[in-house]
Amino acid sequence: MKLNRRTVFGTITAGALALSMAACGGSDDEAGDGEMVSGEITGSGASFPDAFYAAAIEAYAEVNPDLVVTYSADGSSAGKEAFGQNLNDFAGTDSLVGEGDGPEDGSFQYIPTVAAPITVAYNLPGVEGIQIDQETLAGIFQGDITAWNDPALVATNEGLTLPDTPITIAHRSDGSGTTKNFSTFLDEATDTWTLGASDEIEWPEGSIGGEKNTGVATVITQTEGAIGYVDLADAVETQLVTAAIENAEGAFIQPSLEASTAALEGAEVAEDLSYNPLDAAGAESYPIVAPTYLLIRTEYEDENVAAGVKEFVNYLLTDGQDIAEENNFAPLPEELRTQALDALNETIA
Amino acid sequence: MTTLHGTTPPDLSGRNLSFRRSLADKSATFGIGLCVLIAALPLALVAWQVVSRGASTWSLDWFIEEIPRNYRTEGPGMGPAIVGTLVITGMAALLSIPIGVLGAVYLNEYGKNKPLARFIRTMADVMTGVPSIMMGLFIYVGYVTVIEERTGFAGALALACLMLPIVIRSTEEMLRLVPDELRQASAGLGARKWRTVMGVVLPAASSGITSGSLLAVARAAGETAPIIVTVGLTYVYKPDLFDGANTTLAAQIFRNASQPFAASQDRAWGAALTLIAIVFLFTILSRIVAARFAIDRR
Numbered sequence: 001m002k003l004n005r006r007t008v009f010g011t012i013t014a015g016a017l018a019l020s021m022a023a024c025g026g027s028d029d030e031a032g033d034g035e036m037v038s039g040e041i042t043g044s045g046a047s048f049p050d051a052f053y054a055a056a057i058e059a060y061a062e063v064n065p066d067l068v069v070t071y072s073a074d075g076s077s078a079g080k081e082a083f084g085q086n087l088n089d090f091a092g093t094d095s096l097v098g099e100g101d102g103p104e105d106g107s108f109q110y111i112p113t114v115a116a117p118i119t120v121a122y123n124l125p126g127v128e129g130i131q132i133d134q135e136t137l138a139g140i141f142q143g144d145i146t147a148w149n150d151p152a153l154v155a156t157n158e159g160l161t162l163p164d165t166p167i168t169i170a171h172r173s174d175g176s177g178t179t180k181n182f183s184t185f186l187d188e189a190t191d192t193w194t195l196g197a198s199d200e201i202e203w204p205e206g207s208i209g210g211e212k213n214t215g216v217a218t219v220i221t222q223t224e225g226a227i228g229y230v231d232l233a234d235a236v237e238t239q240l241v242t243a244a245i246e247n248a249e250g251a252f253i254q255p256s257l258e259a260s261t262a263a264l265e266g267a268e269v270a271e272d273l274s275y276n277p278l279d280a281a282g283a284e285s286y287p288i289v290a291p292t293y294l295l296i297r298t299e300y301e302d303e304n305v306a307a308g309v310k311e312f313v314n315y316l317l318t319d320g321q322d323i324a325e326e327n328n329f330a331p332l333p334e335e336l337r338t339q340a341l342d343a344l345n346e347t348i349a
Numbered sequence: 350m351t352t353l354h355g356t357t358p359p360d361l362s363g364r365n366l367s368f369r370r371s372l373a374d375k376s377a378t379f380g381i382g383l384c385v386l387i388a389a390l391p392l393a394l395v396a397w398q399v400v401s402r403g404a405s406t407w408s409l410d411w412f413i414e415e416i417p418r419n420y421r422t423e424g425p426g427m428g429p430a431i432v433g434t435l436v437i438t439g440m441a442a443l444l445s446i447p448i449g450v451l452g453a454v455y456l457n458e459y460g461k462n463k464p465l466a467r468f469i470r471t472m473a474d475v476m477t478g479v480p481s482i483m484m485g486l487f488i489y490v491g492y493v494t495v496i497e498e499r500t501g502f503a504g505a506l507a508l509a510c511l512m513l514p515i516v517i518r519s520t521e522e523m524l525r526l527v528p529d530e531l532r533q534a535s536a537g538l539g540a541r542k543w544r545t546v547m548g549v550v551l552p553a554a555s556s557g558i559t560s561g562s563l564l565a566v567a568r569a570a571g572e573t574a575p576i577i578v579t580v581g582l583t584y585v586y587k588p589d590l591f592d593g594a595n596t597t598l599a600a601q602i603f604r605n606a607s608q609p610f611a612a613s614q615d616r617a618w619g620a621a622l623t624l625i626a627i628v629f630l631f632t633i634l635s636r637i638v639a640a641r642f643a644i645d646r647r
Contacts, residue, residue: 042499042581042594051420051608058419070594072582073604086497087581214609237609327421
């Protein structure tokens with residue numbers, strides 16, 4: 001009897017909450033101004049967007065201090081596993097859910113949040129704005145092109161005088177989503193890339209490994225003639241010189257947030273809202289952009305948690321997008337953002 | 350012969366040694382001194398580094414404010430992690446020390462060389478060498494995934510598993526040092542075996558047991574890997590171990606130190622200093638407590 005009464009009460013509260021959410025769910029720029037959800041929701045997963053999520057969570061605490069949101073950067077695969085075991089309320093991941101990752105088919109919905117470019121940074125004193133086409137980039141990173149004055153590089157950089165400094169490859173020593181996205185780009189975009197696409201690559205001999213993005217940035221700063229791939233936030237933080245990379249339409253594009261958002265616009269979005277912005281169409285698109293998603297549950301046991309997740313993710317997709325740029329993440333283009341909001345409203349009624 | 354039986358004591362000052370022997374003596378003394386210095390140097394450097402970098406973060410707010418959610422945000426707040434460290438490590442100590450000490454009493458006073466005792470001893474030795482993440486994964490699989498929630502109590506369980514073998518082995522060593530004459534004297538006065546153990550053996554070994562247990566507590570307080578797996582993360586106060594995710598100082602050091610932002614790195618140093626201070630404080634406290642219980646000081 002007691003149990004019954006509680007269930008009834010729960011349903012009523014849930015219904016009221018759902019109503020209040022529905023009332024403000026339609027408008028994009030309101031993070032729910034009427035009744036705010038209180039309680040606690042936890043997320044875990046990808047470390048790559050952690051700086052953005054942390055900033056967004058802090059800003060969100062100002063909007064609704066009663067809903068405590070935590071995001072623990074345990075890594076994409078740990079986040080997906082925890083999601084499958086019902087240990088978190090939402091998961092962050094840079095890669096799509098594969099078989100055996102944890103979450104069952106139909107139990108989750110992808111919500112794209114932000115994206116960030118992976119820069120190709122180099123250390124060649126006095127040489128700025130170097131342009132590298134896709135095949136040459138593959139050649140450099142698999143050790144076929146060993147000097148900066150190689151004819152392939154000279155051909156795309158007519159205005160620059162390139163020294164005969166040998167090229168040193170800087171790469172991630174730890175298994176990394178950045179490596180995965182970078183190698184996937186080379187694998188998909190070029191015919192000559194032979195090293196495969198994976199979290200860890202067998203780099204050519206003589207290359208130098210660094211721990212995390214900051215480690216690679218340090219290697220590049222300290223080694224003349226070095227070239228490596230670093231995410232934009234760390235490249236900006238460590239003031240690296242970046243190369244313009246040839247995109248799908250043959251234009252050379254410097255990594256920037258605008259060029260990344262352009263790439264997102266050019267990317268084809270699948271029905272489940274997953275998309276691949278690598279080598280995306282569009283003249284302004286930067287070709288190496290890494291996406292990141294949140295996984296939200298299609299069914300939540302606790303209605304209050306569901307409302308909390310909805311309110312927070314809604315914030316990420318609306319006001320939270322402004323925070324992205326301050327933290328060197330590219331906000332979603334309008335169309336994808338609307339799709340994501342629709343999916344959110346559909347998944348959590 | 351006369352010198353041996355003479356009234357003047359033998360000259361031990363070393364002043365009249367031959368040149369070769371005094372040289373050997375001096376160089377050995379110097380060598381030992383140097384080794385002490387070298388051994389102390391990294392310790393002193395660590396202490397100096399942590400204090401010089403961490404001290405600036407300390408303020409009243411540091412101990413009471415919630416943890417900033419954003420890495421870039423400057424300013425204090427480690428209160429929840431301090432509370433988390435205290436309650437999680439405290440609960441782990443509460444779980445493991447009584448069991449560990451009583452287990453050691455069984456091993457040394459009752460089990461001796463029985464097969465079961467030998468088995469437990471070997472297993473405890475093996476367990477002390479197991480990496481801490483294994484204990485974290487054990488609790489993760491056996492407890493966290495079953496109740497489907499990361500809690501402070503799960504962390505306490507993992508830390509207790511980690512501490513148990515250390516407590517057992519160090520306590521047993523201490524009990525072994527208690528002279529048998531004490532046990533015989535107690536038995537001779539008519540005390541039963543349990544009275545001998547509780548009234549004579551344990552108090553006689555109490556200071557050793559305390560330092561052994563403390564070693565285990567200090568190790569547990571500094572554990573990061575099992576905490577991250579079992580406890581999760583929070584920014585707010587969670588004094589209730591069963592109420593969702595929690596956090597500890599060690600986990601906060603790891604989380605904040607791995608970010609490129611100066612503000613979060615400062616917090617990592619501050620948390621490191623706080624952790625050292627807490628362990629230091631508890632060492633002193635328990636020494637005082639142990640001294641009061643020790644038989645030879647009464």
